[in-house]
Amino acid sequence: MKLVSVNTLEDKRVALEVTVEAAEFQPIYDGVYRKHASQLTIAGFRKGKAPRAYVEKQYGDYFIEETINNMYPKMYELAVMEAGIAPVDAADVQIKELSKEGFTFVATVTVKPEVEVKKYKGLKATKAEAKIEDSAVEDTLKDLQERGARLVSIEDRAAEMGDTANIDFEGFADGVAFEGGKGEGVDLVLGSGHFIPGFEEQVAGHSIGEEFDVNVTFPEEYHAVDLAGKAAVFKTKLNSLKKKELPEIDDDFVKDISEFDTLDELKADIKATLLKRAEAKCEEDYENELVSAVLENTVIDLPQCMIETRIDEMVQDFDYRLRSQGLDLNTYFQFTGETLEALRKTFAEQAERHVRIRLALEQIAKMENLEASHEDVDKELTRIAEAYQMDVEEVRNTMPLNALRDDIVVSKAIEIIKENAVVEGAKKEAKKPAAKKTAKKAETEESAEGATEEAPKKRTTRKKKTEDTPAE
16 A cells, blocks of 8 residues: 555545555455356356456456455555544545556545644632532432322222323314324323323313313424314323322331331431532532633634534434433424424534533643553443443453543543642532533533432332332
């Protein structure tokens, strides 16, 4: 492989002209020929017995094309290494010359931009003091109480808002049943807002076994264009009713749902857990403030393709999270009326920030000559294995180690920034904890989302009552 030229173009694009000469090309071409020649039939010759010149006259172009396809990835990789560039998107490839003696191609690719970090030491940031109010503990107890609720059947009254109604329904617009408008045995919490506005309120007041009409109008922005803004009638039957019954929050409740014996013990554990999370949130906010200060002192001419790639990753992650809940992007779009284009726009600003943060931290790591040692990698693999309850070697074999090393180096860059930062007095208190997400993860999610509080460890020696159906 010969790197003929490296030409810098506009918009952070670089064109690599590469020649693959006969000494490299011919052995691969010969292998392709041998692979196919014995299977080809040439007029006037037995299968696989035609002279090479005859075979190449008829199929030579196909052999050359397959040889190029086989060789290009490796030749491109070698050219990139020799040119010392860091591509950030797929290359546009043009074959200039090709024959049995080799080929020449031009690969045009966007490269990682130059990054100038003007200041990353001596930055000022506020670090809040974590505090937990008693009300936060009570809120968590209420959440646990809700989780422990049971649905009990109602026989002696009509449906009320807040009840869970089991219904059959079929929708009609202009007297014609429409697709997706029919359901049988559907559980609907009245007041949840899961159905078309006005539907749930009209179920309230009806009794079990009663059949009735629900009259609604579809929203103007409804995802099904043929139904948007239209009036509809749902023929509905109320099959059964249930209501949520909350347990008393007392020592018996505590023993049933946790490893503790008294309510005071459970409250103390909840407060300790919330405080730990609040401290993590304070640390996260502190790191993010420092990273924002770094970005204010960083100059990057960012290629748009890097933002688009990050958006692609965020969309894929969003789809993955939907699938973990039994949905997917198409279903989500049907329910919300949103489009892929609109979803991508909502991610755009965050995606650009993530890319800028990552590039800035990588540049700081380069300036500080930071590296990931074998010990660093082993420690991180062990942490991941413990977090996901996996074998360390299994994690090692499935993790892309180069990417892991890059993440470790970025984490070290964060530590350099923190070690040299000026901590200002707390101006706020963290009262509501969230899942820990430090600045080293900022390239994947900028803001920490509220974490669902974990229930204390459940006893395994006590049997939970099963007289009623658990509420979802």
